[in-house]
Amino acid sequence: MTTTQELTQAEAAYVDEIAEFFVGEGLPLIAGRVIGWLLISDPPEQTPAQLTAALQVSRSSISSAMRLLTPSGLVERTRRRGDRSEYFRIAPEGWSRMLMRRYSQTTAFREVTERGLELLAGAEPARRERLEQVTDLYRFLESELPALLERWRSRQQGGRP
Amino acid sequence: MTTTQELTQAEAAYVDEIAEFFVGEGLPLIAGRVIGWLLISDPPEQTPAQLTAALQVSRSSISSAMRLLTPSGLVERTRRRGDRSEYFRIAPEGWSRMLMRRYSQTTAFREVTERGLELLAGAEPARRERLEQVTDLYRFLESELPALLERWRSRQQGGRP
DNA sequence: CAGTCGTTGCAGTAATAACTGCAACGACGG
DNA sequence: CCGTCGTTGCAGTTATTACTGCAACGACTG
Structure with a gap:
């Protein structure tokens, strides 16, 4: 019961x-x-x-x-x-999993901004600048965030073989 | 016009x-x-x-x-x-500012989980474990994320005194 | 096989939110 | 001082969504 x-x-x-x-x-x-x-x-x-x-x-x-x-x-x-x-x-790993998932839309957004750059392929540099900046930022995050979480995960189970 | x-x-x-x-x-x-x-x-x-x-x-x-x-x-x-x-x-700095702001709710959430630990002050460790884990994670992010963005910002304007 | 448990779908209700169009207001330039 | 521009608030419409309660279904236990 x-x-x-x-x-x-x-x-x-x-x-x-x-x-x-x-x-x-x-x-x-x-x-x-x-x-x-x-x-x-x-x-x-x-x-x-x-x-x-x-x-x-x-x-x-x-x-x-x-x-x-x-x-x-x-x-x-x-x-x-x-x-x-x-x-x-x-889930014990739930929070980092959730964050992983959230960070993965970083990739989704970068893909959208890159598609924007294709759209403005023929435009003057000044007009493309905004999209280039945000694409750069998201590429940066895309490379750093998974590493950050990985660092935490290994620190959590640290010392355990 | x-x-x-x-x-x-x-x-x-x-x-x-x-x-x-x-x-x-x-x-x-x-x-x-x-x-x-x-x-x-x-x-x-x-x-x-x-x-x-x-x-x-x-x-x-x-x-x-x-x-x-x-x-x-x-x-x-x-x-x-x-x-x-x-x-x-x-805004040229708009994206990083927006992310800064978003990351600041990391702090907000950590404060909530810490309040939860106060609530479970008298409870057995097994029951407190979940809150302790998520608090740890968010404390970690809280210390790392601003540094990450700062790293990007300085890399952007790199070389400019 | 009977009983329990969780899932799923659906109809209905209630609350929320976005958006429009209008009107009123203040700021500013000619 | 008149005309323009942007803001703000409000009424009203429409669309969406959360939630309930019910009913049907499948899986599994005893």
């Missing part, structure tokens, strides 16, 4: 604080709350049923939220052996 | 391509189009009137878009001496 978990006032407030942040990032409210709760929930792994109980929302909403959150790599599904139910949790 | 500027089909398509990208980032469509057009417009500086003509939108929308775009530092207002009208353009 699943013990229906009640959030304390402080916990609920904190979950909303986290949610508010991700809403600002473009996520729907419930998805933000899921992240918030998964960050502080007492068992770090939570079944969909537990999430609906804790956050007081419909099962559909939880399901939609997970469909939204898992592709980014922040939240992942786990199963326990001998347990049919599914668990969700914040 | 303001020459009413017609965008070629290719230009309009490219403006929309850029706009689509920024819509994905959460910007309204028109603001995205303004960025797109300011990236390739023949005079890089454009008056509000020129923008309404080029993008075929109401003056209100242009005004709102500028109110939205200028605080981030991407777009800036310029004036020419002896010319009462106002010009907008992509």
